[in-house]
Amino acid sequence: MKKITVGVIGAGRIGKLHVENMLQLPNILVKTISDPMLESAQAWGHERGIQQIVPDPQLLLDDPEIDAIFICSPTDTHVDLIKAAAKQGKHIFCEKPISFSDTETLEAYEAIKEANVKVQIGFNRRFDKNYARVQQCVTNHSIGQLHILKITSRDPEPPSLDYVKRSGGLFMDMTIHDFDMARFASGSEVTEVFVTGGALVNPKIAEVNDIDTAVISLKFANGAVGVIDNSREAVYGYDQRIEAFGSKGAAESRNEQETTVKLSTAESVSEDQPLHFFLERYNDAYICEIRAFFEAILTDTKPPCTFEDGIMAQRIAQATKESYETKKPVSVKFLS
Amino acid sequence: MKKITVGVIGAGRIGKLHVENMLQLPNILVKTISDPMLESAQAWGHERGIQQIVPDPQLLLDDPEIDAIFICSPTDTHVDLIKAAAKQGKHIFCEKPISFSDTETLEAYEAIKEANVKVQIGFNRRFDKNYARVQQCVTNHSIGQLHILKITSRDPEPPSLDYVKRSGGLFMDMTIHDFDMARFASGSEVTEVFVTGGALVNPKIAEVNDIDTAVISLKFANGAVGVIDNSREAVYGYDQRIEAFGSKGAAESRNEQETTVKLSTAESVSEDQPLHFFLERYNDAYICEIRAFFEAILTDTKPPCTFEDGIMAQRIAQATKESYETKKPVSVKFLS
Amino acid sequence: MKKITVGVIGAGRIGKLHVENMLQLPNILVKTISDPMLESAQAWGHERGIQQIVPDPQLLLDDPEIDAIFICSPTDTHVDLIKAAAKQGKHIFCEKPISFSDTETLEAYEAIKEANVKVQIGFNRRFDKNYARVQQCVTNHSIGQLHILKITSRDPEPPSLDYVKRSGGLFMDMTIHDFDMARFASGSEVTEVFVTGGALVNPKIAEVNDIDTAVISLKFANGAVGVIDNSREAVYGYDQRIEAFGSKGAAESRNEQETTVKLSTAESVSEDQPLHFFLERYNDAYICEIRAFFEAILTDTKPPCTFEDGIMAQRIAQATKESYETKKPVSVKFLS
Amino acid sequence: MKKITVGVIGAGRIGKLHVENMLQLPNILVKTISDPMLESAQAWGHERGIQQIVPDPQLLLDDPEIDAIFICSPTDTHVDLIKAAAKQGKHIFCEKPISFSDTETLEAYEAIKEANVKVQIGFNRRFDKNYARVQQCVTNHSIGQLHILKITSRDPEPPSLDYVKRSGGLFMDMTIHDFDMARFASGSEVTEVFVTGGALVNPKIAEVNDIDTAVISLKFANGAVGVIDNSREAVYGYDQRIEAFGSKGAAESRNEQETTVKLSTAESVSEDQPLHFFLERYNDAYICEIRAFFEAILTDTKPPCTFEDGIMAQRIAQATKESYETKKPVSVKFLS
Structure with a gap:
């Protein structure tokens, strides 16, 4: 070999x-x-x-x-x-x-x-088995035609202000994964975005001209609509969910947890919080991702997450930034 | 008595x-x-x-x-x-x-x-124990300060075209419940809306100048943001959920089901679908609603769901309609 | 009428x-x-x-x-x-x-x-929609042939010692509901029982010659086996579950809860405890039970829960008591 | 190193x-x-x-x-x-x-x-994070004093008759894992067993003097009681659950699933079946198990699962076999 x-x-x-x-x-x-x-x-x-x-x-x-x-x-x-x-x-x-x-x-x-x-861009979430399953439910029409796509993506804790300054902003740094996921899971291009949000977690983030909380509306080329909601701080853990709703049903993924144990006491019935961060949650996905890259090299085939995918996610992030600045819906520029 | x-x-x-x-x-x-x-x-x-x-x-x-x-x-x-x-x-x-x-x-x-x-407007969902619990989690700050409010509201089957024509449109007929819920659960006014959607369930609904699928972004007076997603047809049942996310956590309600039974077979692991329609799902809420009205009369107190609440839900619906027509975010007019 | x-x-x-x-x-x-x-x-x-x-x-x-x-x-x-x-x-x-x-x-x-x-005995749980659904899964062979039946039945708090003294003992007072459920859900007679248990909640219960915690093995006439576990005190609420396992699958019911709300915070992810007592949990079942009785009178048909059912549940309770006293498996006497 | x-x-x-x-x-x-x-x-x-x-x-x-x-x-x-x-x-x-x-x-x-x-016996389930968590809830008294321990252990498909003949029987071959788990999770010795069961999955197993379905009552030295239920064939997958119930609450583990995805359609609401077999379910546990063995060698400490543990699980299996043959409860012989 x-x-x-x-x-x-x-x-x-x-x-x-x-x-x-x-x-x-x-x-x-x-x-x-x-x-x-x-x-x-x-x-x-x-x-x-x-x-x-x-x-x-x-x-x-x-x-x-x-x-x-x-x-x-x-x-x-x-x-x-x-x-x-x-x-x-x-x-x-x-x-x-x-x-x-x-x-x-x-x-x-x-x-x-x-x-x-061969070029592959690091959109690891495509390789997570939960996201992949929801995407398959769209692709194989288990849910019929896609009507609404909802992505929840919230980090467990905000990065430092220093990091935020160099990050390119919420959309380019964090939401870019969700923009790629929106394209991947829908099998369609995002044509228009509109964002509303603010620096609700940490007002100092506003001082560096960024936000930490956002609701982003999406329009897809295939007629479907969608929404991404982001926060830089979900105190209960890394909140990573997706729901695809269509003419014949809905597929949605819950968060992953360390154990399946439920503890019932006189005070409460509780279970594990979501896995705490991307290293735990996407551990397997990171391995699948590089396996896919090496497989593409060895078999001389196209990698599953291409440079074009990277361009489009970046353009959606840029359009969203423009929407935030202009307070208007903004069209996404396509590759000609 | x-x-x-x-x-x-x-x-x-x-x-x-x-x-x-x-x-x-x-x-x-x-x-x-x-x-x-x-x-x-x-x-x-x-x-x-x-x-x-x-x-x-x-x-x-x-x-x-x-x-x-x-x-x-x-x-x-x-x-x-x-x-x-x-x-x-x-x-x-x-x-x-x-x-x-x-x-x-x-x-x-x-x-x-x-x-x-005494005047009470029929926003029955305020009296549903699941919505009421989420609202309490906001009010008593179990979730800290509200950052994001998400409402999923999907009917099990679309009304007739004849009904649609006389209904005042999706926002005035169906989403108006969600607009009221957004105000109730957040404890704040909706200041701006933006909608994207289409006639995805039934293209004929477009012919009567209406839509059946929508994602509506919300801005609240208290700085929070939100989103409502609507469909006239969720084939798996009446999908009625809410999630309030804040600085100290999140409260979310699942759908109600007829039984708690899970059936595991060689083919699948399945459970009951959501209760099929508003008569089943909101049965108790309708009773609580009228009890509250009579209680307000008997004790000469303000009913829990006022004429002003009715005005504001109607105005958010009107602003959303304008947003749909102009394809722009639209401010909501307040009561002076 | x-x-x-x-x-x-x-x-x-x-x-x-x-x-x-x-x-x-x-x-x-x-x-x-x-x-x-x-x-x-x-x-x-x-x-x-x-x-x-x-x-x-x-x-x-x-x-x-x-x-x-x-x-x-x-x-x-x-x-x-x-x-x-x-x-x-x-x-x-x-x-x-x-x-x-x-x-x-x-x-x-x-x-x-x-x-x-017409005579009907008050085994209300037969009329609970969760138990009824599991029973249907046995009857209609959704789970194939029944192999194992498991019943969990735990009260939220122990009765007074005075009550215990007059109660006829755990099996006759509390487990008798589970014995009836075992017959109802299996569609078969219990032929043999064996019990192990003790006064673990309150040692004083041993002084009045009773126990408060039990695991009871069951043999059914149709070849299936089963188990009931009882406690006089589940501090987290009224714990009432059943599982029917068979050649083609399993049907199991979870507890009912007041709301479907999940609260996620930095400390825990929690949900409602089981409904606290039989008045809440079996409210609807009690109404269905008497409706069925009146229906049997009006239509001159056999009530759904007969005197014979009452005799058999009582006999299983007696056999279990004998098993506890003799520390041996005991056969259940049938109606000739 | x-x-x-x-x-x-x-x-x-x-x-x-x-x-x-x-x-x-x-x-x-x-x-x-x-x-x-x-x-x-x-x-x-x-x-x-x-x-x-x-x-x-x-x-x-x-x-x-x-x-x-x-x-x-x-x-x-x-x-x-x-x-x-x-x-x-x-x-x-x-x-x-x-x-x-x-x-x-x-x-x-x-x-x-x-x-x-150094000697370690291969009871891998002790190293599964779900079982380990429930065991901790017993050890750290999150559930107070243990009253009832319930173990469900069902294989996804029966072995060949040839295998069954050489296996030592259900208790020695399959339940032995559950006997060890009973000792591990309870932190106590099993003192008495009673079994009821049969060859319900495959009557031919009876011809080789074995059974494939069992309910085994347990008595523990610390006063608690318990039950194990076994089947050689759960058609929906490898069913591996445990519940520890005590004076201050209960801890229970659900099965692990491949994904967290729920699919809702007009026909049903379904999720993934339990992971299909021990290779998938206990993959991580097998790795932890050998790590612990090598750690014990390197640090010259006692391995976590000792020869004595192996003796006791074997003796419980032998007592259970005797119970099956004599149809009576049988005491377990302790190590002197």
């Missing part, structure tokens, strides 16, 4: 997660990790037997032994890295969002089309 | 329901029912021991023995009947909506203020 | 409950109530418009206008009252158990067979 | 499962597998990079490099292998049951006590 040699750019939380998962896969060799915080990355990487930990991503890009690059560095580095990796003919797994700028994202798009490399 | 003598105008589905419920209450005498379909009303009423069944509501309004009037006739008759009943000093229970016209509703409002009679 | 005139013997908790329910039914007249605590019974009865409240049941038995007798007095009075009522040709609704003695119960049995009156 | 070298005896379903799991663990080297079906074991083992696949377990037992032995061969080989491994000073992980004979099991017990090696 063919072995795939991988280089990972960025050893932050998500970079480390992908490396840990790749270490479990047979036939995948994580050869090199690059990170500017060299010492800490080395300490972490050597413990896991990674051969090379380097400060500069160029060393990975230039390494002819490396077949595929994982881009897990900050968003503002993505486009340059995609262009460079494509030039070197390397397959690319890139975290979301591709960039904060449609123009730059399209430049990267041109580069990867020319290079004819 | 004081007896209250009641006259009921309109012996359609909802009029009959109120009469049946009043027949169970001690100290309430249903003396007279008026309905233009005299024969059928007589057959029904005499079987239940109602003394007088008459064609003309004036006979009730003029009867000095009658203390309270239930207005269960078509919406376009409400305003005149309210004015006439108020003039006669009769307490009034009026079905929703008060009217299709803000001007006319305000005329009725003047009349009842002058007459100083 | 024919009117049925009723006399009620015993105005304790269950007697009052039946009277309240009968007052809601058209065509049923509660003419007379007898109770030795005359004053308190009069106060209660007159408030509800009952014509005669008397100290001595003989007055009811002798009244030719009375069609049916409800026997709600202490168990040790049942047999004499049944015999007397049967002699007078009155239909009989008798609370469980019929008596504490098989011989006496059989004497009463002879009396009612001779008199050819 | 110290490396542990392992030899595995028996490459059947459970042996392979343990090997697969060990291959995922760092610092564990599976050096040798022995199996009489050499060719098939070699094909399987070489694919996974196992160095030696041999026909005779003696080669493992004699290998001084091997620290620990996994005994996954048929039950009738266990005792000799345990004695031999103990003699060689090897740590032992042995599948359940230890043997079919109390005398032989005690011989093995002497051997391991003398040799002072």
Whole structure:
């Protein structure tokens, strides 16, 4: 069986997660990790037997032994890295969002089309078995024709203000997963968005021109309508649900819990809270995601979550931001 | 204990329901029912021991023995009947909506203020124990400050096109209950609405200039945001749920079911569908509603669901209709 | 429509409950109530418009206008009252158990067979929609052939020691409902029982030679096996569940709750406890039960819960008591 | 970190499962597998990079490099292998049951006590998070004092008659897990058992003197009572639940499901069946189980599931068999 040699750019939380998962896969060799915080990355990487930990991503890009690059560095580095990796003919797994700028994202798009490399964008939730099941209920028409799609997506705790400032805003940082899910689960394009919301969790978020609570109306190309509701802080845990309602029924997913145990006492009947964060909840999905990427490379097929998917999620986020600023519904620009 | 003598105008589905419920209450005498379909009303009423069944509501309004009037006739008759009943000093229970016209509703409002009679509008869902519990969780701050309010309200089957034509449209006919619930559960005014939707259940509904599927974004005066999703046809039953999400948690209600039985077989694990329609689901709420009305009369206190509540629900419905026509968010006019 | 005139013997908790329910039914007249605590019974009865409240049941038995007798007095009075009522040709609704003695119960049995009156024993749970649904799943073979029947039956709080002393013991007082349910739900006779248990809730119950916690194994004539578990105190509420498991699946009922609301906070995810006691939980079942009795009278058909059912439940209770005393499995005596 | 070298005896379903799991663990080297079906074991083992696949377990037992032995061969080989491994000073992980004979099991017990090696018996369910949570609720008195323990344990499909013949019977083969769970979850010894059951799934099982359906009453040393219900065939999946009821409440676990998705249609409201078999349901528990064994070796502490636990589960199984044969309650022999 063919072995795939991988280089990972960025050893932050998500970079480390992908490396840990790749270490479990047979036939995948994580050869090199690059990170500017060299010492800490080395300490972490050597413990896991990674051969090379380097400060500069160029060393990975230039390494002819490396077949595929994982881009897990900050968003503002993505486009340059995609262009460079494509030039070197390397397959690319890139975290979301591709960039904060449609123009730059399209430049990267041109580069990867020319290079004819495999590209997958990190929309891990598509690989979660609950979301996948609801999507199948839409696809196989168990619910008939889709009429209403509802996504609840609430984080367990708000990020730091520092993070918020650099994040690209709620829609680009957090809701982008939901925008992708809306397209994935509906099997249709989002054509128009309208948002209402505010900085209800932390008023200081308003000072950096962002919000933490939102209700976003969606219109789909196939006539269906939808809504996403977001919060940066659900104190009871990571709240991740979806409901697809159609002419023949509805499919909805509940949250996952650590155990199925119910405790009944004189005071209350209680059960476990939702799994606390994305690392627990989407653990299996992250593994399926990279398996799918490597499978696409090995079988020379299209990855399940494409660059085009990344462009569209980014455009919906941009339209939503515009809706927030103009207080009006905004159309989403399509790929021609 | 004081007896209250009641006259009921309109012996359609909802009029009959109120009469049946009043027949169970001690100290309430249903003396007279008026309905233009005299024969059928007589057959029904005499079987239940109602003394007088008459064609003309004036006979009730003029009867000095009658203390309270239930207005269960078509919406376009409400305003005149309210004015006439108020003039006669009769307490009034009026079905929703008060009217299709803000001007006319305000005329009725003047009349009842002058007459100083008790008026209650038929927003029965406030009296459902599930909705009431969620509302309490907001009021007593079990969920902290309200951030997001979500209402799902879907009928089990669409009305006839004939009904739709006379209904005042989806928002005035069906969503008006949800608009009232949004105000009740949030303890705040709705300040702005935006709707997206279509005639997805039955395209013929578009021909009479109405829709059957909608997602309505809400802004509240207290800063919270919300969403209502509606469908005229949920094939699996009457889908009636609410979720209040706030700074300290979330309270959500599931649908009611006939039994708690779960059947597990080689094919599936299944349970009961939601109770099929409003008569089953809100049976207890309808009884509580009229009990509250009579209680307000007997104790000379304000009924729990006032004329002002009726005005505001109607105005939100009108704003939503305008939003649908203009494809823009629309502000809701407040009572000065 | 024919009117049925009723006399009620015993105005304790269950007697009052039946009277309240009968007052809601058209065509049923509660003419007379007898109770030795005359004053308190009069106060209660007159408030509800009952014509005669008397100290001595003989007055009811002798009244030719009375069609049916409800026997709600202490168990040790049942047999004499049944015999007397049967002699007078009155239909009989008798609370469980019929008596504490098989011989006496059989004497009463002879009396009612001779008199050819309708007799129904008060096994109200048969009329609960959840139990009825599970029973239907057995009857209509949704679960195939029955293999295992499990009944959980736990009271929310233990009775007083005084009550326990007069109660006939756990099996005759409390489990007798479960014994009847075992026969009803299985559609088969219980042939053998074995019990293990103790006075775990309150050791003083052991001093009066009774227990408060039990696990009772059952063998059925149709080959199935079963188990009942009992406790006099489930601190979280009235725990009433059943599960029927068979060759093609399983049907199980959960407890009923006041609302369907789930509250999620930083501390816990909680829902309502089971409905607290039999008055709440079996409210509808008590009404259905007496409706069925009156229906049997009016249509001259067999009541759904017969004297024979009462005998058999009593015999299973007696066998279980013997099993407890001998620490061995004990066969149940059948009706020849 | 110290490396542990392992030899595995028996490459059947459970042996392979343990090997697969060990291959995922760092610092564990599976050096040798022995199996009489050499060719098939070699094909399987070489694919996974196992160095030696041999026909005779003696080669493992004699290998001084091997620290620990996994005994996954048929039950009738266990005792000799345990004695031999103990003699060689090897740590032992042995599948359940230890043997079919109390005398032989005690011989093995002497051997391991003398040799002072670590021994763990394969009661994997103790490591399942749902069972562990319920056990904690007992241990930490969230439910107060334990009064009733209920275990439901039903396989999704019956084994072949050939397997049944060699299995030692339902109690030794299948219920033994539940007997261990009863001791684990209650924190107490089972002192007496009584069983009722039959060959309801497949009458041919009766011909080989076994049953496939059982209800087993339990008495515990701490005064609590309990019940286990078993079936060899739950057509809807692997049904694995537990409920601990006590003076201050109850803790119960539901089955695990593949997804949390609920599908509502005009026909039904359905959800996923229980996970189909032990490989899916106890996947994580099997990994935790061997981790705990290796942890005990590395830290020189007592393994969490001891030889004594194995003896006691076996004795309860033997007592239950005697109860089935004598149709009487039977006391369980304790370790002196």
